[in-house]
Amino acid sequence: MALLTPGLLALGVSFLVPLVWLARMSLNRTVGPAELQPAVSPQSYIDVLTDGFMWKVAWHTLWLGLLVTVLTIVVSYPIALFLARTRSRLRGLLMALAIAPLLTSSVVRTFGWLILLSDDGVVNSALRTLGITSEPLVLTNNVTGVVIALVEIMMPYAILAMIAGFGRVSKNLEEAAGSLGAGRLRCFVRITFPLSLPGVFTGALMVFVLTISAFITPRLMGGGRVFVIATEIYDQATTTLDWPRASALSVLLLLLFGVFLVLYQRLFRMVEGK
Template identity: 40%
Template sequence: MNTSGRLFSTFLFSPIGIVYLLFLLAPIGFFLSMSLFRYDAFELYVPALTTENFERVLTDGYYQEIIFRTLKIAFLTSLFSLLLGYPLAYFLARSRTQWRGILMFLVIAPLMSGIIVRTYGWIVLLGSDGAVNKTLISIGLIDQPVQILNTETAVLLALVHILMPYMVFPLFSSLASQDPDVERAAGTLGAGRIRTFLEVTLPLSRTGILMGSALVFTLSAGSVVTPALLGGKDVQMLGQQIYDLVLTTLNWPLASAVAFVLVLCQFSIIALYFRGGRHGPA
């Protein structure tokens, strides 16, 4: 590429570069530096370098449990979103009926309402007097309401429902872009439907699987509202902990350390996505 071409490319990428610098790299650099400061109850923080915030986050059993729970819920949310979203995305990608547009709209529709609205909907469903408990009692599976709220199960159910579209659309894009002649060729060579799916369709949709999983994992790991309303104090996640440390405890250095650990986990997943995408099938 000649000099004028490089200058033109730099000109095109400079606006997005400035946006990333101002709204991504600068905040990360700010709370990284804040995480190395010492907490002070009267001044919020003292600019004296220390590693005690990271030592507390990484060695304290309380924070270790929160980190493990956050990663576990984020992983399970990604897994169940993939298991439930892949058949839906496959059907949408292969469907050629007039209902395809309507089905696509139904996938998008949950995104048109706020997270709080959808979360409160799950509270109505999963509460002691909610539809789930009433149904289980009416069919005789239980004699009295069981506690579903304030559990990891409630948080997981809601997160899968809320984040499902972020899994479906990367999968749909990957499946819809596949050449149908490849599947026909596999059938011509004697492969059945299951073998064709496992050895042709599934590997070719690897990019969509990785992208959808990375999106759902990062969004669920950083969620605040849904775990707070459905999990309460019994199901603490990193996002809630950051919120409480900033606005309730006012321990900004410790909150910055927790935030950095969360961002590090999320960026690690994104790095694995790019690594997997590069080594995926052509």
């Protein structure tokens, strides 16, 4: 316990204090254009929860979160499985390659995608050259671009989380299944996939939470058309200057995270069979 104290203290200062500040701020009131008045009032929560557009934004956020999560997991799963199982000497290098994008900020990567996916970008040029399209596809400044960029940005997280969760996947078990008559597909369906589920859930939760709190990519790639809770918080906090409302939204988003964490733990226990 004594050893934990500095850590807990650091956690408290760096995490708990802003959180308490946030919760307190959400109870203040905004008067007129943006005048902040100290109060203890649920008004911001009432405003947020009774605003039809906010519900639309929340629904949009969840939908985007689920879509990006599913796509990211589908694309990352084979890579993670390969990396977790390979005995190649290149494993270290491949691993580094898979997570190298984490070394650059998502701002940089989003701008990269902005260029790649623009009307004259590599993707549209390639499609035109191959004769697949005649008119450029609109891949930026809309939700398509946001999804593409988010999936790429989330992949390293998904891969890392899944590899960490693939502890029960073992070559021996697959060999045992093979010796008992399971071909590759059945071995995957009956053995490898069920055993990899904890990793899949960890990865999915991670991607989902990161996606619904993602602010930069929807902002930069969305062309002002993609409204999610995080961009809404940003607008309220820095443009409309309604701090209580921004705080209330943040608190609600945190609660949403909490709900998903609980659901995740339930699901995880079910999969682990404990």
